[in-house]
Amino acid sequence: MPKQWFAVRTKPRKESVARDQLENQGFEVYLPLVNRRITHARKVSWQPRPFFSGYLFVHLGVDERRWSSIRSTVGVLAPVSFGSFYPPIPDSAIGMLQSSQDENGFIAISGTPRAPFASGEAVRLRDSSLKGLEGVFVEMRGDDRALILLDWMQKKIRVETTIDNLSSTT
Structure with a gap:
């Protein structure tokens, strides 16, 4: 029987220790x-x-499934199981993760949502107590928030607001 992948729960922030x-x-x-x-x-x-977070995967053949040895490993809490059943992870799921790695070995994900404004673009606040003030778009903060830089009273002020609260000045 070919090897199969199994999920293993690790102690908090001990994934690398458990892997090693x-x-x-x-x-x-x-x-x-x-x-x-x-x-x-x-x-x-x-x-x-x-x-x-808190998980890693182990590739095991039938003769390598020493669950008590895995369970007693430093950094490991326990293999994922349902009673005495240890569900295998499909090879395709692990293959998909491995194929999405970049040249440095990291899973490539988009950490920043697509911004509706370019960095440095002039924007105007539409609502809130600062309605009508103009500033410069800096970056996205989460899915629906933006950081802008206001020039107010001869000072640069960083303001975080919702994207819906901004409009382009052009």
């Missing part, structure tokens, strides 16, 4: 990663993060 420990035991492991933009204390960095 399972690989040291000779298991074939797949931990899909994304390159996430992290903002902390006004500093922006890009860091690898698991695509499925």
